[in-house]
Amino acid sequence: MKVSFPYMGTTIVYKKLLELLGHEVVMPPKPSQYTINLGVKYSPEFACFPLKVITGSYIEAAELGAEVIVTSGGHGPCRAGFYEQVHRRILEEKGFNVDFIVFNSMFRDFKQFFANMMMLKGTNSWFKIAQSLLMVYDMIKKLDILEKRVQELRAYELKKGETTKAWEQIQIGFDKASSKKDLQQAFNNGEVLLNQIKTFNIYDKDRIRIGIVGEIYVVMESSINMKMEELLGNLGAEVERSQYLSEWVAYNALPGFMNRTHEVEILKKGEPYIPINIGGHAKQTVGHIVDYSQRGFDGVIHLMPFGCLPELVSQSIVPKISQALDIPVLTLSIDEQSGTANSLTRVEAFMDLIKGKRMKKIS
């Protein structure tokens, strides 16, 4: 069974999990202009941007011979819960014979969840499954630790682009790992790689820290958000994202009563602005902005796909939070019209504003 999946963030993780379970993985290519064009051509015109990119990436995967696509589902109220239904129809219309395995929340429909598990499980033993899951979770956590360092280091590297290169090498290293020992080795190698990067010294008080918040897909997938993290890093800012894969997994895999993850705290911070969960990541977005301001960040970049329903609500509230907490927020709405120069100028101006604000504070 040739298996594929939507492309988002550090994809080697999903690949590893499926490989460990003995499936042949068709790696979808990293979203490029071609992917976006394909997606835009076949998706509904007013669908949100992630749907279009994923459509393109599914078509590419199907052309490479993928037979089954594993993805996550949902039950609203955000449109993401309905993606798979639309994708199914689009691929059918295009003449591809692709099956979908959709993981909805196991707390809602355990039977379906279990059936999906059985399909993916194949002839593996449950022990093997548990082992693979734990190993992949370990891998995600290790990768996230390194990635956070990368996001910090990038701002101070002497040779531009060195950190990004190292990060790519680290991912390749992890991709090759197939046992627990290998993972540790890859992690150690990664640390060595990062330690070798020459940086200039900076006083603690001069550090500029920017948070990136928003809808998970555009925040996590660098190829469609104009490499926002790199861009900010190169402009001399440390970056932290609101979403990391390890946190997402921990939050979604644990039932409510024992969920003590960071995300629960974030949601609480968003409560005064959006009291109920309105789907997507609107409440998290708002909560994260509050969190970043409390932790003394200098600014926040808010990324959203064009026309994203929940993020429009948070976008309407952002000006008020920004004013109340005195933290600059720049909202960028992302779609297939990637005017890189436009965004670059806006981000540069945003950075200048932050630096200017700082100078004013000192003098």
Next chain:
Amino acid sequence: MKIGIPRSLLYYYYYPLWKTYFEELGIEVVSTPATSKKIIDMGIKHSVPELCVPIKIYIGHLLKLIEDGVDYIYVPRFVSILKGQYFCPKFMGLPDMIRHSFEGIEDKMIIPTIESKNENIAEYKNFKIFEEKLGISTKANKKAIAKARRVWESFKNYCHLGYSANEASDLALGKIIETGTLPAKASVTIGVVGYVYNLYDSYISMDIIKKLREMDVSVKTFEMIKEDVLNQKLQNMSKNLFWTFSDKLIAAGYTFYDDANIDGLIHVTAFGCGPDSMLGKLLELDSPVYEKPFMTIRVDEHSGENHLQTRIEAFVDMIKRKKIKARRGA
């Protein structure tokens, strides 16, 4: 005491209920005039550009109410009116958008959360908030709710008879009397798929229903179909859309496709409507399967009445010709 209800969004579906409820309690209900250029412009000016037109219009109406000077504005937070189903995120976050966008408006807003088991939202918990806010006794409150419930049921009955929601609303409130004669069966029947706040806001839809009727077309909309028929249609889908009204629309769409009496479908959608982007695509893909013509009309704040006239005329002409051809062939 004056309470304001903006003439927008679910006003077109729940106005009989709300009006009866408040008047039963002796509260004067003030609603805004029909959407005008001025109201739309106010809304556009004070909202995020990417928002859909209906929400912008809602904000416009709300600002108009404040201008007019009411004591309270009723801005319910619609969460769910069916188990496991929700409203569009913009509906759920609407009160938050408003109260955080305008300084000092929060004291004037009454924001009950609407969560009920079925469409008839006249349930005690949805209206409990008024006891404290307006100083009403529980007994009077319950009595008003019961009356509102009955009026809304009669509104639904009129809808099922084939009256449009606007007419049904007037009938239920006793503003007009039933003439006994529904629009006679016309030569062409078209199913119009669209939300109440798009179809019946004559500024957004440019009175598409009236225009169609003038062309000797009888019109069917989703609220004219009985609940259980719609629910049955949904059961055939492997996964339903989880927005209540979108679900109704798609079920209505498939009912129209299956109904031999209906000759074609028109989907009226507002620019930037998220749920519609999905259901529109599904209906469009299914149009060749059922061999029925399907047209999408996307409306926004730019009103261009002529293009609409031309397009629906062409659509109706096409259907008429198709029918003549079929008759000749037979």
